Amino acid sequence: MVGIYALLSMGLNVVVGFAGLLNLGYAAFFAIGAYTYALLNLNFGCPFWIGLPLAGLTSMFFGFVIGLPSIRVRGDYLAITTLGFGEIVRIAFNNLDAWTGGPNGLLGIKRPVLWFWGPFSVNPTPYFYLVLALVALTAYFLFKMSDSKFGRALVAIREDELAASCMGISTVRVKLYAFGLSAFIAGIAGCVFAAKQTIVTPDSFDFVLSVLILAMVVLGGMGNIWGSVLGALVLGILPELLREFASYRMLIFGLLMILMMIFRPQGILGNPTLRRELAPERREKGEANGSA
Amino acid sequence: MALLEVRSLSKSFGGVTALKGISLSVGEAEIVGLIGPNGAGKTSFFNCVTGLLRADSGEIHFQNGKRRLNGLGPNRILEEGIARTFQNLRVFKNMTLLENVAIGFHTRIASGLWDALLRTRRHRVEEKMVFTRGLELLRFVGLGAYANEIAGNLSYGSQKRLEIARALATDPKLLLLDEPVAGMNPVEKDEIIGLVRRIRERKIAILIIEHDMRVIMPLSERIVVMDEGAKIAEGAPREIRSDPRVIQAYLGAE
Numbered sequence: 001m002v003g004i005y006a007l008l009s010m011g012l013n014v015v016v017g018f019a020g021l022l023n024l025g026y027a028a029f030f031a032i033g034a035y036t037y038a039l040l041n042l043n044f045g046c047p048f049w050i051g052l053p054l055a056g057l058t059s060m061f062f063g064f065v066i067g068l069p070s071i072r073v074r075g076d077y078l079a080i081t082t083l084g085f086g087e088i089v090r091i092a093f094n095n096l097d098a099w100t101g102g103p104n105g106l107l108g109i110k111r112p113v114l115w116f117w118g119p120f121s122v123n124p125t126p127y128f129y130l131v132l133a134l135v136a137l138t139a140y141f142l143f144k145m146s147d148s149k150f151g152r153a154l155v156a157i158r159e160d161e162l163a164a165s166c167m168g169i170s171t172v173r174v175k176l177y178a179f180g181l182s183a184f185i186a187g188i189a190g191c192v193f194a195a196k197q198t199i200v201t202p203d204s205f206d207f208v209l210s211v212l213i214l215a216m217v218v219l220g221g222m223g224n225i226w227g228s229v230l231g232a233l234v235l236g237i238l239p240e241l242l243r244e245f246a247s248y249r250m251l252i253f254g255l256l257m258i259l260m261m262i263f264r265p266q267g268i269l270g271n272p273t274l275r276r277e278l279a280p281e282r283r284e285k286g287e288a289n290g291s292a
Numbered sequence: 293m294a295l296l297e298v299r300s301l302s303k304s305f306g307g308v309t310a311l312k313g314i315s316l317s318v319g320e321a322e323i324v325g326l327i328g329p330n331g332a333g334k335t336s337f338f339n340c341v342t343g344l345l346r347a348d349s350g351e352i353h354f355q356n357g358k359r360r361l362n363g364l365g366p367n368r369i370l371e372e373g374i375a376r377t378f379q380n381l382r383v384f385k386n387m388t389l390l391e392n393v394a395i396g397f398h399t400r401i402a403s404g405l406w407d408a409l410l411r412t413r414r415h416r417v418e419e420k421m422v423f424t425r426g427l428e429l430l431r432f433v434g435l436g437a438y439a440n441e442i443a444g445n446l447s448y449g450s451q452k453r454l455e456i457a458r459a460l461a462t463d464p465k466l467l468l469l470d471e472p473v474a475g476m477n478p479v480e481k482d483e484i485i486g487l488v489r490r491i492r493e494r495k496i497a498i499l500i501i502e503h504d505m506r507v508i509m510p511l512s513e514r515i516v517v518m519d520e521g522a523k524i525a526e527g528a529p530r531e532i533r534s535d536p537r538v539i540q541a542y543l544g545a546e
Contacts, residue, residue: 143407146407148415149401156384156395158477166342168370168399177405277428 003131004189006195008235009216009228010138011185015212017223018151020158020179021071022079025086026099026213028066029183031205033059033190035093038106048112052191056192057091058186060180067179071172074161086210094202102117120195127196134192135229138185145181155223156238219260221267230268294319295497296341296374296466297357297422303333305342305497310336312334312521313350318466323488323498325512327505329541335379336502338468340374342425343369354464372397375464377455379471379501385444389435389454392443396461427459432486433457449480461542467491469500473507481507509533510534517541 012026033055040046040054070081094101100106111120112130120126145151153174156164165171212235220231237261238256242249300313310333318324326334339345341352343366351439354372361369375396376478384392401422407415430436433453438446443454452472459467469488473481481504488498488511502508508531517525517532519541525532532538 014315138423142409144409145405147419148405149398149403150405150408152391152395155387155391156398159384159386162344163378163384165366166344166370166376166378166394166396167458168367170365170367172453220472 002233003128003135004137004193005213005216005232005236006229007131007138007189007192008213008218008226009232010135010142011182011189012213013217013223013228014142014154014182014185015178016217017221018146018154018158019175021175022075023082023179023182023222024068024079024207024210024214024258025082025084025089026087026090026182026186027205027209029059029186030159030190030193030209031089031093031200031202032183034194034200034205035100035106035188035190036187036254037191037194038109039099041109043107045110046193046197048110051195052188055191056187056193057185059190060184063180063183064176067176067183071175071179083207083210086207090202090205090207092242093205099151100202103202105199105203107199109194109198109200111157111198114154124196125131127192130190134188136245138188139229141224146225150174158223215257218258219267221269224269225269227267227269234268295322295355296499297351298337298341298355299351301337301340301352301354302348303336303345304348308466311347314518314521314523316516316523318497318499321492321495321497322459323500323511323513325508326501326518327503327508327514327515327532328518328524331520332518332541335470336378336521337518338470338501341369342366342374342468342516351358365544367399367545368461370464373463373465374468375459375462375466376468377426377452377459377473378473381451381455382447383443383451383458385442387443388427388440389443389446389457390423390439391428392454392458394422396429396458396464397422397426400461400463421522427526429457429460430454432460434483435516446505449476453484453487456491460491464496466497466499469498469502471501471503473502473504473545485511510538 008026008030012023015021015023036055037051042049066085070078073081094103100204113119128237153164153169156167156169157171161171215230216231216235219234220227220229238253239249242252245252293319293338296318298314298316301311302313303311314337328334336345340347343364346363353359354361354374359372361372384395401418402414403418405417417432427436427439430439433456435450435453435485437456443451447453456472460535473484476484485507490501492498500511512529515527515529515532517538524537524541
């Protein structure tokens with residue numbers, strides 16, 4: 001599960017961290033990926049390895065569909081649009097009983113099968129390696145991306161959209177691609193999630209999940225690829241460690257986030273460019289180097 | 293015909309008319325000065341030409357009338373070969389100088405995401421080109437020594453020069469400079485004058501907005517004077533200096 005979080009937070013990082021577009025409905029793309037595989041598998045017996053790219057592509061398609069109108073609005077407005085989209089998707093899955101089983105969800109999704117090893121079982125170990133491989137692949141892809149013209153264009157848009165457009169960057173197209181790419185990664189994660197759980201319900205994809213992923217991105221450091229992975233590790237494992245204080249869990253969690261924002265607003269690992277922006281400010285306040 | 297030919301361009305914001313049918317042309321590798329009191333509409337004119345604002349009426353033609361620029365977005369206009377700098381700096385402050393210039397090369401490299409992913413030959417060659425040519429441009433504007441510094445840490449004057457380097461990276465035919473020497477000391481101003489002349493030697497035409505007469509007069513071959521959105525005079529610097537309408541617009545009428 002932590003690995004899936006890592007995938008999601010890396011995917012969201014493309015949009016939030018690199019391009020600086022706040023997306024509050026990221027769980028929707030995760031949901032679309034999960035339901036795509038679930039439906040393909042249950043209705044057509046589609047195997048996991050074919051479902052994986054298809055789930056990604058379907059999710060990416062919806063990324064483009066929702067991105068096209070919404071990336072024309074900025075900042076707070078974009079946040080609200082994506083928030084609305086996230087809720088619409090969840091509610092749609094909840095109410096399209098005929099296809100999605102409504103609130104009961106879809107059951108009996110097939111687990112992945114490896115040709116040399118046989119089907120995956122309840123045992124989580126093979127999933128761990130599967131997700132690990134996907135995380136490594138995604139990280140590699142994102143590192144390559146950040147070194148490319150596309151990656152530079154994304155950062156330029158975050159820094160100054162107007163100047164970026166005057167440098168010949170088609171801001172709408174670049175933002176749209178970022179949206180699509182980010183949705184693709186969420187779709188992949190969704191597919192793995194569905195195959196592991198063997199059941200998908202709309203409850204798994206609520207607003208809290210979107211916020212949790214966003215918190216991972218921010219905690220790890222916006223625009224930092226390893227930061228996203230680390231953020232997912234911390235926020236994925238922390239609730240388990242705090243299990244003893246079950247009723248206070250969210251309280252402690254919230255407190256940590258606040259401390260984090262005060263003492264290390266650039267995230268644990270920070271971002272090479274954001275760090276520079278925040279550094280002088282920190283010096284003024286004295287050495288505030290606690291990472292909470 | 294000329295490189296840039298603007299005919300009776302108009303633009304109004306609500307009740308305020310920023311441009312009243314202004315016409316202006318810039319020839320190949322020519323330096324044209326655009327002056328006028330504050331609020332005369334000089335920057336609005338730039339914004340219309342570079343596609344940041346959509347003109348209400350009028351024609352903008354480029355390359356001897358071969359290309360019509362009306363209604364194109366800023367990124368398309370840049371691809372056509374018009375680059376600009378901004379009155380208030382708009383460098384990417386948190387990036388290094390070299391990264392700033394690299395963004396200028398955006399439209400001049402063909403390799404996309406897939407090339408980067410597969411590390412194709414084209415990608416490697418182009419990335420190398422971006423950084424060697426980027427460094428070259430930084431040296432050209434006199435910032436070669438600071439290539440890996442963060443742009444935001446540079447002095448105001450250096451950031452202005454960085455903006456020029458970034459604009460040059462886009463390989464323009466026409467460069468629009470919006471008050472390039474504002475807030476600079478006399479030494480820095482002289483450097484900019486030299487720089488603009490060297491840019492022209494690269495066969496790039498320059499349209500320059502500037503208030504400082506000691507800069508614009510020796511630099512421009514032709515000067516256009518604007519007031520309240522309209523052109524009130526045009527001619528060689530010497531004629532402009534003695535034009536009664538210009539004096540009136542700047543100093544107020546009796």
